[in-house]
Amino acid sequence: MEAIEWLQTLNNTDIKGIFDCDIAVPSNRRDAKVSPSGVSAFIKGQEKRNTRQSTNRDVHNLHRWLLENKWDFREIQDIPPKELNEYLAEFYISVRKTDGTDYEPGTLTAMRNSVDRHLKDSNYDSTLNDRIFYKSNQALRAKRIELTKKGKGNKPNASEPLNPEEV
Secondary structure, eight states, rough: OHHHHHHHSOHHHHHHHSSSSEEEEEEEOOSEEEEEHHHHHHHHHHHHHHHHHHHHHHHHHHHHHHHHHOOSSOOOOGGGGHHHHHHHHHHHHHEEEEEESSOOHHHHHHHHHHHHHHHHHOOOOOOTTTTGHHHHHHHHHHHHHHHHHHSSSSTTTTOOOOOOOOO
């Protein structure tokens, strides 16, 4: 509701300067006429800056990994889903920080979500939740379990309850 009220306080020239699109807000109407480019601009304007930065960083890391390990120069959204699934499975298992240490399990999941967000923004044919990405999702799940066993994650080295024989 705040965004609509804000739009109504602006005239069309103010909106053009902000969104670089045409949005007409007639004073006698309850709704605004918005062009398709105006919808996209509005959505991007509401996106959190940190989310966009994380997405760009994670997609860049995957792209760099593809260049270094697979000699694949294509953009991520140009790789067919079946092939991208194989790449992602290897990426999740092998990716490390620049100092050579493992990422936290939650960070790997955030990377996956960033790649998925990028693919959706690029109108990719599939999402990473689709069945075709089963193998890469299983690889991520297995890597998260391994990292948790090594003491990484929200509850590293959590104690296990005593059984009756140990009491």
